[in-house]
Amino acid sequence: MTVSRTLAGGRNVRPDVQERVMAAVRELGYYRNENARSLRPGQPSGLIGVAITNLANPYYGNFALGVEEVAAEHGRRIILGNTGEDDARERQLVSDFIGRQVDGLILVPTSGDAAHLRPERLGEVPLVLASRRVPGLDVDTVLLDDVGGAYRGTVSLLDAGHTRIGFLGNRSSVFTGERRYRGYEQAMTERGAVVDPAVVARDQQDVDAASRAARAMLDLDAPPTAIFSANNRNTIGAMREIGRRIRDGVPGPRPALVSFDDFELSELMPVPVTVIDHDARLLGREAATLLFSRLDGSADDAARTVELPVSIEFPLSPAA
Amino acid sequence: MTVSRTLAGGRNVRPDVQERVMAAVRELGYYRNENARSLRPGQPSGLIGVAITNLANPYYGNFALGVEEVAAEHGRRIILGNTGEDDARERQLVSDFIGRQVDGLILVPTSGDAAHLRPERLGEVPLVLASRRVPGLDVDTVLLDDVGGAYRGTVSLLDAGHTRIGFLGNRSSVFTGERRYRGYEQAMTERGAVVDPAVVARDQQDVDAASRAARAMLDLDAPPTAIFSANNRNTIGAMREIGRRIRDGVPGPRPALVSFDDFELSELMPVPVTVIDHDARLLGREAATLLFSRLDGSADDAARTVELPVSIEFPLSPAA
DNA sequence: CGCTATGTTGGTAACGTTACCAACCGCGAG
DNA sequence: CTCGCGGTTGGTAACGTTACCAACATAGCG
Numbered sequence: 001m002t003v004s005r006t007l008a009g010g011r012n013v014r015p016d017v018q019e020r021v022m023a024a025v026r027e028l029g030y031y032r033n034e035n036a037r038s039l040r041p042g043q044p045s046g047l048i049g050v051a052i053t054n055l056a057n058p059y060y061g062n063f064a065l066g067v068e069e070v071a072a073e074h075g076r077r078i079i080l081g082n083t084g085e086d087d088a089r090e091r092q093l094v095s096d097f098i099g100r101q102v103d104g105l106i107l108v109p110t111s112g113d114a115a116h117l118r119p120e121r122l123g124e125v126p127l128v129l130a131s132r133r134v135p136g137l138d139v140d141t142v143l144l145d146d147v148g149g150a151y152r153g154t155v156s157l158l159d160a161g162h163t164r165i166g167f168l169g170n171r172s173s174v175f176t177g178e179r180r181y182r183g184y185e186q187a188m189t190e191r192g193a194v195v196d197p198a199v200v201a202r203d204q205q206d207v208d209a210a211s212r213a214a215r216a217m218l219d220l221d222a223p224p225t226a227i228f229s230a231n232n233r234n235t236i237g238a239m240r241e242i243g244r245r246i247r248d249g250v251p252g253p254r255p256a257l258v259s260f261d262d263f264e265l266s267e268l269m270p271v272p273v274t275v276i277d278h279d280a281r282l283l284g285r286e287a288a289t290l291l292f293s294r295l296d297g298s299a300d301d302a303a304r305t306v307e308l309p310v311s312i313e314f315p316l317s318p319a320a
Numbered sequence: 321m322t323v324s325r326t327l328a329g330g331r332n333v334r335p336d337v338q339e340r341v342m343a344a345v346r347e348l349g350y351y352r353n354e355n356a357r358s359l360r361p362g363q364p365s366g367l368i369g370v371a372i373t374n375l376a377n378p379y380y381g382n383f384a385l386g387v388e389e390v391a392a393e394h395g396r397r398i399i400l401g402n403t404g405e406d407d408a409r410e411r412q413l414v415s416d417f418i419g420r421q422v423d424g425l426i427l428v429p430t431s432g433d434a435a436h437l438r439p440e441r442l443g444e445v446p447l448v449l450a451s452r453r454v455p456g457l458d459v460d461t462v463l464l465d466d467v468g469g470a471y472r473g474t475v476s477l478l479d480a481g482h483t484r485i486g487f488l489g490n491r492s493s494v495f496t497g498e499r500r501y502r503g504y505e506q507a508m509t510e511r512g513a514v515v516d517p518a519v520v521a522r523d524q525q526d527v528d529a530a531s532r533a534a535r536a537m538l539d540l541d542a543p544p545t546a547i548f549s550a551n552n553r554n555t556i557g558a559m560r561e562i563g564r565r566i567r568d569g570v571p572g573p574r575p576a577l578v579s580f581d582d583f584e585l586s587e588l589m590p591v592p593v594t595v596i597d598h599d600a601r602l603l604g605r606e607a608a609t610l611l612f613s614r615l616d617g618s619a620d621d622a623a624r625t626v627e628l629p630v631s632i633e634f635p636l637s638p639a640a
Numbered sequence: 641c642g643c644t645a646t647g648t649t650g651g652t653a654a655c656g657t658t659a660c661c662a663a664c665c666g667c668g669a670g
Numbered sequence: 671c672t673c674g675c676g677g678t679t680g681g682t683a684a685c686g687t688t689a690c691c692a693a694c695a696t697a698g699c700g
Contacts, residue, residue, distance in 0.1 A: 036686035061381025
C-alpha cells in the first residue's frame with residue numbers, strides 16, 4: 001500500500017519513506033502493471049481504441065495523429081487497428097478493443113453491417129464516428145462539409161466557363177462518395193449543366209483504377225473539359241493520365257481539375273488544379289475532443305455532429 | 321471454468337453446454353477481459369508498443385501499417401505513440417508500454433539519451449529499432465541502405481555532367497541524415513567533385529525551412545546545377561522554391577533533383593527528378609518480423625541488422 | 641497526564657481470468 | 671456387479687493493484 005500511495009503521488013507518506021520506495025523502484029526496474037490497475041472496478045484503462053480504414057493514406061495517418069495528440073493530452077494511449085474497408089475485420093477489432101477495456105472508441109466505419117456498433121453491444125463504451133456516418137446509428141460524429149465543398153468546387157469550374165465536367169469518385173455506398181457526388185450534382189443542375197453518365201465514374205478505389213477511368217473519359221468523342229475528383233486517390237490517378245497525354249502528345253483537351261483532398265505540389269501541375277482542402281489532423285483532434293467530453297460527463301445525452309469546414313485553394317496561375 | 325474453456329475453444333466441454341454458454345455470451349454482451357487474462361503469470365498481453373517520430377509523415381504512416389499488418393497476422397494489436405522527436409516523450413511512452421505489459425517494442429528512436437532502452441531497464445521485453453540505430457545499443461535493427469542509395473543517386477547526377485551539386489538534409493545527429501550525407505560525400509570525392517559547404521544545408525526539419533535553404537543556395541553567385549535532397553520534406557521544399565522561380569521568371573539555373581524518398585507525381589515536375597525509392601510498409605513488416613522471431617524463440621541471442629535495398633527511378637523524360 | 645485529532649502504515653478483499661486439482665458422471669471390461 | 675477410466679464440471683488460488691479499514695504513532699490541548 002505504501003508503494004501504491006507513493007507512486008500515486010505520495011500523499012500521506014513520509015518523505016524519507018517515499019525516498020526509499022523510489023530508490024527500490026529504480027533499483028529493481030519496477031513498472032506499475034497498468035493492466036492489473038485497470039482490473040479494479042471503476043478504474044479506466046487509459047486506452048482509446050482507434051480503427052481506421054487505410055493507414056497508408058496520408059489523410060488517415062494525419063487523422064490518427066490528431067487523435068493521438070488529444071489522447072496524450074488527456075493521459076491516454078491509443079490502440080490502433082487498420083480495417084482495410086473490411087467489416088469483418090472491424091468487428092474483430094472492436095470486440096478486441098472492448099475486451100481490453102478501452103475507455104472509448106473512435107472509428108472511421110466501413111460500409112458493411114454495423115450491428116456490432118449498436119449501444120447494446122458496446123455497453124458503456126462511448127463511440128465517435130469520423131468521416132462517415134453509419135445509417136441508423138445515432139452517435140457523436142465528425143464529418144467534413146463534403147456536400148458544400150463539392151458544390152463550391154464544381155461551381156468554380158462552372159464559373160470558369162466549363163459545362164461538360166467529369167466526375168471521378170467512390171461508389172455511392174461509401175458515405176463521403178455519395179455526399180461529394182451530391183454536391184457536384186447539385187451545382188450542375190442548379191446551373192443548368194448536364195450530368196452525363198458517360199463522364200461519371202464512381203467505382204475507383206485506387207490510383208490505377210482512377211487513371212483508367214480518366215483515360216476512358218478523355219478518349220470519348222465528347223470528352224469533358226474539366227474533371228471533378230472526389231478524393232486524393234482519384235486526383236493522383238487522373239493527373240497521371242493527363243501528364244501522360246501531355247508527354248505523349250495525345251490530342252484532346254487538357255482538362256482543368258478540382259480535387260477534393262489536398263496533395264503536395266499541386267501548384268506545379270501542368271494543368272490548373274483547384275484544391276478543396278481540409279485538415280485531417282483537426283478531424284482527429286475534433287473526434288477525440290468529442291469522445292473526452294463524453295468521458296468526463298460534460299456532454300448531455302444527445303448525439304452531436306460536428307461538420308468541419310473545407311477551404312478552397314485556387315491555382316496560383318490562371319492556366320498552364 | 322466452463323465458460324473459460326468454451327471461449328478457449330471448447331475442448332472437454334459438452335456441445336450442448338457450449339451452446340448454452342455462447343447463448344448467454346450473446347445475450348449478456350459479454351466480452352472476455354483481456355487485461356485480467358494477461359494478469360496471470362506467463363500470459364502474453366497480445367500488445368506491441370510502437371513509437372514513431374512523426375505520424376504525419378506518410379512514410380511513418382506506411383511504416384505503422386506494415387507493423388500493424390504483421391502484428392495482426394500474429395493475433396496482436398499495436399499501441400501507437402508519436403514522439404515528435406522528443407526523447408522525454410519517448411521515455412514516457414516506453415515506460416507506459418512496459419506498464420501495459422507489451423510483448424515487444426518497435427521504435428523509431430529519437431536522437432537523445434537512450435538509457436531507458438538499455439536491456440536492464442527493459443527486462444524481458446524485446447526491442448526492435450527501425451530506420452535509425454542508437455549508439456552503443458546492440459539490438460535488432462531494420463535500416464534502409466541509406467549510404468548506398470545516396471551514393472548511387474549522387475553518382476547519377478555526376479554521370480549527367482553535374483559537378484556543383486547541393487545537399488539538403490537533416491543535421492548530422494539524425495542517424496539517416498548522417499548516413500545519407502556520407503553517401504553523397506563519398507560519391508562526390510570519389511569522382512573528384514568538390515563538396516562546397518556553401519551548397520550544403522543540413523538543418524531543415526520541415527518544408528518551409530527546406531524552401532528557404534534551397535532559395536539561399538540558388539541565390540548564390542555560383543548556384544548548384546543540381547541538388548541532392550536527403551528526404552521527402554526537403555524535396556518538397558526545394559521543389560516549391562524551384563517552381564516559384566520558374567513561375568516568377570527568376571533567372572538562374574533550374575536544378576535537377578535527386579530525392580531520397582518517393583513522392584507522388586514526381587514525374588510531372590517541371591525539372592527532372594530522380595527518386596531513391598523504398599518501401600516504408602516493408603520496413604515496418606520487416607521490423608515486426610524480427611520482433612516475432614524473438615518472441616517465438618526462433619532467433620538466437622545475437623542482435624541482427626536488416627538493411628533493406630532502395631531502388632532508383634530515373635525521370636521519364638530526359639529533361640523538362 | 642490523559643484525551644482527541646491527525647498522520648502514517650499495512651492487512652484484507654476484490655477486480656476477471658485460467659492452471660491445477662478434486663469430484664463426479666457414465667460406460668465398457670472383467 | 672464392480673472396478674477403472676476418460677470425459678466433464680466446478681472449487682480454489684494466484685496474478686498486481688488499490689479502496690477501505692484498523693492499528694498505531696505522534697502532537698496538541700485541556
